[in-house]
Amino acid sequence: xxxxxxxxxxxxxxxKNALCQLVDAPVIETHGFGVMKDRRLLGxxxxxxxxxxxxILTDSDGAGFVIRNFLKGALPPEQVLHAYIPDVPGKERRxxxxxxxxxxxxxxxxxxVLLEALRRAxxxxxxxxxxxxxxxxxxxYLAGLSGGADSAARRRTLQQELGLPxxxxxxxxxxxxxxxxxxxxxxxxxxxxx
Numbered sequence: 001x002x003x004x005x006x007x008x009x010x011x012x013x014x015x016k017n018a019l020c021q022l023v024d025a026p027v028i029e030t031h032g033f034g035v036m037k038d039r040r041l042l043g044x045x046x047x048x049x050x051x052x053x054x055x056i057l058t059d060s061d062g063a064g065f066v067i068r069n070f071l072k073g074a075l076p077p078e079q080v081l082h083a084y085i086p087d088v089p090g091k092e093r094r095x096x097x098x099x100x101x102x103x104x105x106x107x108x109x110x111x112x113v114l115l116e117a118l119r120r121a122x123x124x125x126x127x128x129x130x131x132x133x134x135x136x137x138x139x140x141y142l143a144g145l146s147g148g149a150d151s152a153a154r155r156r157t158l159q160q161e162l163g164l165p166x167x168x169x170x171x172x173x174x175x176x177x178x179x180x181x182x183x184x185x186x187x188x189x190x191x192x193x194x
Contacts, residue, residue: 002115003126006053006081007179009045011067014094014107019057022111023118024126026179032063036070043163045071048179049079055121057083057114059105083121085109133183135174143190146170158190 004025010016016027028045035041048054056071058064068082085106091098092108099105106114140146145155155173159166164176177186 004055004118005124005126006055007048008055008057008083008118009071010106011058011064012107014092015057015059015105018107018109018111019114022114026175030058030067030071033067035067038165040159040163041165042074044165044176046075047163049075051180053079053081053124055081055083055118055123057085057106057117057121059103060085060087061099061101061103061105064105081121081123083117083123085113085117135177135181135183135186137170137174139183139186140170140174143186145173145190 002023004023007026007028008019008023009028009030010019011030011032013029016029019025019027026048028048030041031038035045045054054075056068058068072080072082085104088104088109089098089102090104090108091102092105094107109117137146141148143154145151145158148154151170155168155170156166158164159168159173162176162180164173168176181189
């Protein structure tokens with residue numbers, strides 16, 4: 001498994017699953033065209049792009065290029081890399097029939113093709129083997145953001161304050177927080193929420 005510095009943006013959960021088996025990097029879903037209406041998700045992508053850079057990896061069909069072009073116009077170009085997969089006719093195993101254009105998407109690509117697409121885009125291997133002291137589930141619990149009667153409401157308030165997508169559970173919030181701040185910053189800002 002290759003550890004990458006940048007986060008990767010994909011269209012959906014099956015694409016995310018395929019990449020998570022190959023790389024150690026945050027993989028963020030656009031929920032298809034959902035990113036075009038979700039201002040918080042777009043704001044989160046901007047924050048992640050500024051903090052560590054993004055690689056956009058969408059399908060090679062028309063819908064994938066619409067999503068890519070939207071993100072290209074919405075994100076700072078100096079913080080974004082573009083990875084492209086080849087046009088390969090076929091269908092994914094989970095589908096009964098091929099997609100409208102009859103092409104394999106990210107989820108259907110062989111692992112070596114995905115890794116080569118990331119390499120050609122300029123993906124950078126992470127220098128340090130582990131992030132320094134990440135925010136943990138225990139930190140969320142101690143801050144009252146999980147495991148309590150009102151923890152969901154507290155998470156929503158925090159997500160609004162940070163401009164994060166509203167439908168994050170505690171695991172998604174944990175990943176987002178680790179992308180945006182250090183454990184020390186989190187404890188300083190939110191350690192006394194209870």
